[in-house]
Amino acid sequence: MTSSFLPAKPDLKFKPHLLRNRGNKLLTGIAGLFSLIAVVPLIAVLAFVLFKGISVIRPMMFFELPPPPGLEGGGIGNALIGTLLVTGISCLFSIPVGVGGGIYLAEYSGNNKFSAFVRFGTNVLAGVPSIIAGVFIYGLIVATRILFGNSYSAVAGGLALSVLMLPTIIKTTDEGLKLVPQELRWGSLGVGASKFVTTMKVVLPSAVAPIATGVVLAIARSAGETAPLIFTALFSPFWPEGVFKPIATMSVLIYNFAIMPYDAQVTLAWAASFVLVILILAMNLLARWISGFAQR
Amino acid sequence: MMFPSGVTSLPVPMTLSSHSANLPDDQVAITCEDVTISYGAFEAVRNVYLELPRGKVTAFIGPSGCGKSTVLRCFNRMNDLIPSFGLKGRIVYEGQDLYAPNVDPVEVRRRIGMVFQRPNPFPKSIYENIAFGARINGYSGDMDELVERSLRRAAVWDECKDKLNESGYSLSGGQQQRLCIARTIAVQPDVILMDEPCSALDPISTLKVEETMHELKKEFTIVIVTHNMQQAVRVSDMTAFYNAVAVEGGSGKVGYLVEYDETANIFNNPQQQATQEYVSGRFG
Amino acid sequence: MTASGSDALYKLRHRPPSEKLVDGSFKILVTVLAALVGLILLAIFLVVFMESREALGKFGLSFLVNSKWDPNTDQFGAFTSIYGTLLSSFLALLLAVPLGIGSAIFLTEDFIDTRIRAVISNMVELLAAIPSVVLGLWAIFVLEPFARPILQIINQYFGWIPFFSTVPTGPGMMPAVLILVIMLLPIITAISRDSLNQVPPDLRQAAYGVGTTRWTAIFQVLLPAAISGIIGGIMLALGRAMGETMAVTMIIGNSNNFSFSWFAPANTISALLANQFGEADGLQVSALMYAALVLMIITFIVNVLAQWIVKNLSLKYD
Numbered sequence: 063m064t065s066s067f068l069p070a071k072p073d074l075k076f077k078p079h080l081l082r083n084r085g086n087k088l089l090t091g092i093a094g095l096f097s098l099i100a101v102v103p104l105i106a107v108l109a110f111v112l113f114k115g116i117s118v119i120r121p122m123m124f125f126e127l128p129p130p131p132g133l134e135g136g137g138i139g140n141a142l143i144g145t146l147l148v149t150g151i152s153c154l155f156s157i158p159v160g161v162g163g164g165i166y167l168a169e170y171s172g173n174n175k176f177s178a179f180v181r182f183g184t185n186v187l188a189g190v191p192s193i194i195a196g197v198f199i200y201g202l203i204v205a206t207r208i209l210f211g212n213s214y215s216a217v218a219g220g221l222a223l224s225v226l227m228l229p230t231i232i233k234t235t236d237e238g239l240k241l242v243p244q245e246l247r248w249g250s251l252g253v254g255a256s257k258f259v260t261t262m263k264v265v266l267p268s269a270v271a272p273i274a275t276g277v278v279l280a281i282a283r284s285a286g287e288t289a290p291l292i293f294t295a296l297f298s299p300f301w302p303e304g305v306f307k308p309i310a311t312m313s314v315l316i317y318n319f320a321i322m323p324y325d326a327q328v329t330l331a332w333a334a335s336f337v338l339v340i341l342i343l344a345m346n347l348l349a350r351w352i353s354g355f356a357q358r
Numbered sequence: 359m360m361f362p363s364g365v366t367s368l369p370v371p372m373t374l375s376s377h378s379a380n381l382p383d384d385q386v387a388i389t390c391e392d393v394t395i396s397y398g399a400f401e402a403v404r405n406v407y408l409e410l411p412r413g414k415v416t417a418f419i420g421p422s423g424c425g426k427s428t429v430l431r432c433f434n435r436m437n438d439l440i441p442s443f444g445l446k447g448r449i450v451y452e453g454q455d456l457y458a459p460n461v462d463p464v465e466v467r468r469r470i471g472m473v474f475q476r477p478n479p480f481p482k483s484i485y486e487n488i489a490f491g492a493r494i495n496g497y498s499g500d501m502d503e504l505v506e507r508s509l510r511r512a513a514v515w516d517e518c519k520d521k522l523n524e525s526g527y528s529l530s531g532g533q534q535q536r537l538c539i540a541r542t543i544a545v546q547p548d549v550i551l552m553d554e555p556c557s558a559l560d561p562i563s564t565l566k567v568e569e570t571m572h573e574l575k576k577e578f579t580i581v582i583v584t585h586n587m588q589q590a591v592r593v594s595d596m597t598a599f600y601n602a603v604a605v606e607g608g609s610g611k612v613g614y615l616v617e618y619d620e621t622a623n624i625f626n627n628p629q630q631q632a633t634q635e636y637v638s639g640r641f642g
Numbered sequence: 643m644t645a646s647g648s649d650a651l652y653k654l655r656h657r658p659p660s661e662k663l664v665d666g667s668f669k670i671l672v673t674v675l676a677a678l679v680g681l682i683l684l685a686i687f688l689v690v691f692m693e694s695r696e697a698l699g700k701f702g703l704s705f706l707v708n709s710k711w712d713p714n715t716d717q718f719g720a721f722t723s724i725y726g727t728l729l730s731s732f733l734a735l736l737l738a739v740p741l742g743i744g745s746a747i748f749l750t751e752d753f754i755d756t757r758i759r760a761v762i763s764n765m766v767e768l769l770a771a772i773p774s775v776v777l778g779l780w781a782i783f784v785l786e787p788f789a790r791p792i793l794q795i796i797n798q799y800f801g802w803i804p805f806f807s808t809v810p811t812g813p814g815m816m817p818a819v820l821i822l823v824i825m826l827l828p829i830i831t832a833i834s835r836d837s838l839n840q841v842p843p844d845l846r847q848a849a850y851g852v853g854t855t856r857w858t859a860i861f862q863v864l865l866p867a868a869i870s871g872i873i874g875g876i877m878l879a880l881g882r883a884m885g886e887t888m889a890v891t892m893i894i895g896n897s898n899n900f901s902f903s904w905f906a907p908a909n910t911i912s913a914l915l916a917n918q919f920g921e922a923d924g925l926q927v928s929a930l931m932y933a934a935l936v937l938m939i940i941t942f943i944v945n946v947l948a949q950w951i952v953k954n955l956s957l958k959y960d
Contacts, residue, residue: 082855089857090753096744100831101762103824104769107780111772162675170669171676172441182949183680189878189945190938191885193912194686197934200919201689205927225682232679245478248436249538253491253545254468256661258668263490268481286773289887289912293919313888316775320782320892335776346771462662468655495652546652 108339115336118329128299128315134326138334140301141315144216145338147302148295148311149285151220156227157277163228164235164273169261188229195225196290204294209306216302216309219295223287227280234276238269275353282345286338288313312338387412387549387579388433393447395428397440401605402428403613406447408598410549415571415580417590417621420600420636425613426583429600430551432456433581434470435463451549468495471547475554477534479526479541484509484518487526487537491545504544512540513570532563539570543578550574552582556589568593587637590621597624599633690938694931705932711898711914713922718929720911722900724936727910730815730890731883734822739876741823742830746872747860749831750838763835770828778892781821786813786893789820793905810905813895818908821889826879833875837868870951877948881941887912911937 077083126137163180171177199222204213242265250260266273288311296308297318303309312334319327319334390408394401403425410416418426428437435456437443449456456466479487488505497504505522509515514529514536521528526537535555542550552571556564571593574580584590590597598618602611617624617633628634697705701718708719745766749759793810800806810816841864849859865872895907896917911933919930 082858086855086857093744093748093751094753096741097748097762100741100745100827101765103785104765104828106784107769107772107777107824110780110784111776159675159678162672163679166672166676170672177676180676180679183683185949186942186945187679187683189881189885189941189948190683190686191881191887191912191941193885193887193915194690194934194938197915197919197931198686198689201693201931202685205693225686228679228682232676243478245474245476246480247439248472248474249478249480249541250490251436251439251464251467252434252472252474253494253541254464254471255491255494256464256657256665258665259494261668264480282771286771286775288773288775289916292916296920313773313775316779317888317892320775320779331779335779338773339776342771342773343768346768462657464665465655465657468652492652495655497652499651 111332111335111339114332115339119333119336123330123333127301128310128319128330129326130299131322131324131327136326136330138312138315138330138337140298141310141312141334142337143302144295144298144309144311145285145313147305148216148219148223148291148309149281151217151305152223152227152284153277153281154224155221156224156231156280159224160228160231160277160280161235161273163232164239165261165266167232167236168239169257169265184229184232187225188233190225191289192226192287193289195222196292196294198222198225199290199294212306214294214296214308216295216305216307219291219309219311222290222294223284226287226290227284230280230283231273231277234280235269235273238272238276239265241272242268271352271355275349278345278349278352282342282349285345286313286342288317292317385412386410387451388581389448389450390429391448391450393429393432393445393449395425395432395437396444396446398442398444400610401612403600403615406615408615408618410579410581411596412579413575413577414595415575415582415593416596416598417594418581418583418598418600419585419587419590420613420616421602422585423611423613424600424602426598426600427553428613430553430581430583431472433549433551434467434472436467436472438463468545469547470549470551471542471545472551472553473535473539473542473555476558477531477538479529479534479537482526483523484526484529484537485522487541488544491541495545497544508540508544509537511543511570511573512536513566513573514540530563532559532566535559535563535567536570539567539574543574547578549579549581552580554583554585557585564589587625591625594621597621599624599628599630599636601632601636687938690931690935694928694935696925696928697932698928700925701929701932705929706936709898709900713918713926716925718926718932720914720929720933720936722898723909723911723914723933725900726815726894726908727884727912727937727940729904730818730822730894730908730910731880733815733819733904734826734883735876735880737819738823738826738830738879742827742879743834743865743872745827745831746834746838749835751856751860763832766828766831769824770832774825774886774888775892777821777825778889781817781889781893782813785820785824786817789817797905804902805904808901808903808906812907813893814906815894815904815908818890818894818910819904821893822883822886825886825889826883829879829882830872830875833878834868834872837871837875838864840871841867874948874952877944877951881944881948884910884944885912885937885941887916891916 123137123139124142125139126135127140128138129136167177167180171180199218203209203218203221207213209215209217246264246268247260250264255264291311291314295311295314297314298308298310316331316334316338319331322328386409388410390406393406394404396402406429418430420426431437432445432449433456445457451470454461480490482490485505488508489501492501492504506515509518514533517529517533518537526534529537556567559567568589571580571582582593596618599616600613601616602613605612617628617630624633625637628637697718701708705719706724707721709721710717710719711722749763790810793816797806797809845863845867846859849863854862890910891913894909894913896909896913897907898909901908915930915934918926922930
């Protein structure tokens with residue numbers, strides 16, 4: 063006789079018709095659909111830019127100037143040089159200041175009010191819209207002609223970009239240095255090294271990979287920035303005439319030429335987009351490679 | 359319990375909780391005079407009187423949280439790195455108060471070296487690990503020779519001699535720790551502080567590090583913090599036992615020096631009940 | 643006092659003044675460099691404020707509610723742009739938030755193979771690296787022509803609603819919103835994914851342990867645990883959307899005439915700045931600086947709020 067105390071044999075079979083199981087399936091489907099919607103435009107942008115770029119690009123474009131409106135042909139040579147130059151100028155300022163500020167935060171600041179202020183300032187600066195960086199440099203340098211009487215210039219553009227790079231570099235330096243085990247600092251101080259030697263010879267070399275990753279990502283981002291440049295570096299249809307003169311950059315070229323009614327200009331905009339995207343993707347891959355290198 | 363008779367050199371109590379062996383001045387390397395260490399409002403260790411003999415190995419033992427490492431790290435001002443750190447009393451090294459305002463902690467560390475709990479070689483080659491500190495100290499002799507001599511004295515030369523240009527991390531944990539010892543002795547300090555140098559090592563590596571210590575005590579004054587009482591017995595001449603007590607007001611426990619004497623006395627004929635209980639394994 | 647015999651060999655036992663000088667100067671140097679960040683921030687506020695004083699004095703707060711922007715008569719009101727900035731950002735968030743969080747859930751749950759998830763994650767992150775000016779170019783030539791027929795259908799059937807009342811013919815608010823959605827998706831997805839990944843696995847096991855289904859666990863346990871990070875990410879995305887310039891400038895139509903319709907050309911503060919700064923002079927520069935000041939204050943509030951949320955509303959697991 064079966065005892066009535068024993069429960070009936072439980073039915074553990076999966077019942078797909080249950081509301082909860084149907085709901086589960088529905089929600090899973092929706093999440094999948096959302097990811098698809100999120101990914102498709104991304105692939106579309108990338109594929110279109112690459113496809114369009116490859117179809118219009120000619121090697122000679124790297125060595126030619128853009129044509130005057132209405133004429134055919136031409137290239138993006140001056141814009142390519144300009145982008146490299148302006149980005150280089152921005153690095154000259156933002157890397158020393160950013161790494162130095164990061165060193166201060168990670169190595170020298172106790173948890174005092176000043177460092178809290180610097181951290182807060184870094185976060186706020188990171189949220190400042192890129193166009194504001196342009197407005198700032200316009201008001202500070204371009205309008206005042208403070209740089210030896212020059213108004214629009216490559217230097218002004220570079221400084222505007224460096225305002226945007228600064229917070230990224232400070233943050234990655236700060237975080238990279240914090241990953242260095244405290245014992246390493248003790249070891250160095252323990253043999254009588256000064257704080258300066260400890261920081262420069264032991265701590266900083268150990269954090270080179272994460273810092274370099276952050277710097278490369280910051281450069282990649284600034285190479286594609288346009289808003290801070292349109293009224294600081296301005297544009298120029300000619301080869302660069304020095305760092306104190308207006309200069310062409312690829313991003314401003316894309317902006318200026320995209321809305322022109324001439325095919326030659328639009329073609330150059332696509333070519334510049336292609337080069338810029340390849341450049342930036344390559345730098346992102348480089349950054350990944352560096353940070354992977356660090357984890358080994 | 360066995361109490362060997364005939365032990366006469368009893369420590370002279372300085373306060374209720376602290377003892378100090380009385381040594382002639384020229385045999386003392388470091389003296390603690392009523393040292394109280396705190397972190398912010400929290401007192402870590404209180405009223406320590408201590409005279410560390412030159413050219414001997416002194417072991418600090420005691421349960422966790424008794425402040426033995428804290429005291430050790432004061433001897434070369436490593437505690438300066440903690441912002442809330444505060445010290446009362448005097449720590450005297452060669453007639454100078456280490457915490458006098460005009461003392462440069464960096465110069466202190468060039469004379470009082472330290473080996474840490476976990477091996478911490480620099481991310482450089484084995485050779486550079488040794489040469490780094492020596493260069494900082496302005497070493498003017500033959501660097502290759504110094505590297506070899508230091509590695510030999512730390513008993514790790516055989517493992518390192520064929521790969522001096524490889525990273526310090528290519529060594530095993532025990533070898534890394536002996537590399538760190540070599541790094542410390544390459545600077546030729548007067549005193550070597552060791553903060554539980556074997557706690558991260560396996561027994562065989564521990565044995566090798568202990569052998570190294572026996573070699574080193576011929577030349578250096580060594581202070582070692584250890585959790586391992588057998589290790590204290592094996593390597594040390596003097597032993598200081600610290601304990602922690604709960605304090606009124608309830609800000610946790612505060613450490614104090616219970617008893618300080620020759621190692622044999624501490625383990626065989628302790629004067630204090632707490633020491634007796636600790637060394638016989640009844641607590642801690 | 644015994645000087646150790648090794649001092650002859652080790653010449654720097656006593657640090658020479660030069661060494662101490664380097665040590666001390668380095669500390670001062672990095673402190674100054676760190677201070678520079680705060681200085682730049684203050685300088686930005688100061689420059690923009692000083693330059694906008696003329697317009698501030700002339701128009702006062704009416705600048706914010708007046709929609710007339712006419713350089714010929716020196717009459718400036720930024721209402722159209724401010725409205726455009728707020729509307730485009732909120733509409734973009736409305737679309738991007740569910741898509742982003744849904745994708746983040748999909749990427750953190752084990753619905754599909756880990757490797758495919760990693761590929762998608764990487765792609766989303768790479769998309770965040772595409773310059774906004776390139777997205778703007780793409781929007782002009784691909785997105786807007788593609789979306790126009792769909793918007794036209796909406797206009798045909800729902801044109802009686804004021805928001806859809808104009809026939810879409812090219813650049814306008816809605817295409818700008820769509821390109822913003824594409825720009826915000828990587829930010830929201832990445833931050834939500836990271837927040838979900840940081841929820842301790844014990845929590846999920848605890849939910850499964852009491853017999854919840856997967857989605858009950860997601861809605862009742864995982865999302866609430868990750869919510870502060872997700873909201874912080876949304877706020878950061880909002881700040882980004884408000885300040886976003888290039889792609890929006892290229893596709894929004896840059897019209898300073900106010901319209902309720904989302905299909906009509908419109909403007910945002912940053913688009914206004916990008917468009918007019920190069921050729922402006924006199925009072926117009928000051929008015930543009932005033933607009934920049936407004937944008938700065940709005941994004942400042944949003945960003946500080948985002949930081950505060952992440953810092954103070956996160957659930958603590960100790």
